[in-house]
Amino acid sequence: MSTFTQTHKEEIVRILAGYPADQKRAAVMPLLHLAQQDAGYISGEVLQEIAVICEVTSTEVASIVGFYTMFHDEPAGKIRLMVCTDVACRLRGAREYLTALCSELGIAPGQTTADGLVTIEEVKCIAACDHAPVFQSQMGDEVEYHENQNPARTLDWIRLMTASLKSSQEARHE
Numbered sequence: 001m002s003t004f005t006q007t008h009k010e011e012i013v014r015i016l017a018g019y020p021a022d023q024k025r026a027a028v029m030p031l032l033h034l035a036q037q038d039a040g041y042i043s044g045e046v047l048q049e050i051a052v053i054c055e056v057t058s059t060e061v062a063s064i065v066g067f068y069t070m071f072h073d074e075p076a077g078k079i080r081l082m083v084c085t086d087v088a089c090r091l092r093g094a095r096e097y098l099t100a101l102c103s104e105l106g107i108a109p110g111q112t113t114a115d116g117l118v119t120i121e122e123v124k125c126i127a128a129c130d131h132a133p134v135f136q137s138q139m140g141d142e143v144e145y146h147e148n149q150n151p152a153r154t155l156d157w158i159r160l161m162t163a164s165l166k167s168s169q170e171a172r173h174e
């Protein structure tokens with residue numbers, strides 16, 4: 001038995017109990033949510049475990065992870081910032097905003113800051129086109145929209161969030 005299955009034995013049984021025995025595939029999404037809480041992303045190994053549990057192929061599970069922007073198949077910082085650079089946002093300066101933000105943080109889109117706390121990702125439309133530049137933040141299961149952004153405003157928010165993360169990490173070590 002592997003790690004995800006062992007660690008979450010009871011939770012997996014509880015989730016599967018919510019669906020008919022011949023419809024285990026319906027449990028893929030809740031199991032992905034559960035798995036992502038552990039490491040912030042779905043590893044290939046965990047993806048295969050979920051496929052076995054739900055009696056589907058790992059390709060089917062991978063396609064769900066790939067389709068939903070809230071699921072991730074790569075490790076990242078504790079805070080993910082997903083900046084929309086799709087056409088409508090581009091017309092409102094999203095590209096320049098992203099470039100300036102990344103430059104301030106010393107990273108490129110898709111990278112994580114040296115302290116391992118913040119990852120900036122470029123995404124397609126997140127349905128807030130008329131309030132661009134916009135980004136969606138994800139910290140664990142917590143998702144927020146941030147509209148009408150500029151680099152200074154976003155950096156203030158990042159400072160606030162990283163300070164709060166650092167102080168809770170310190171409190172845990174005391």
Ligand code: FES
Binds near residue numbers: 087088128
């Ligand atoms: S194009 Fe950016 S939110 Fe729609």
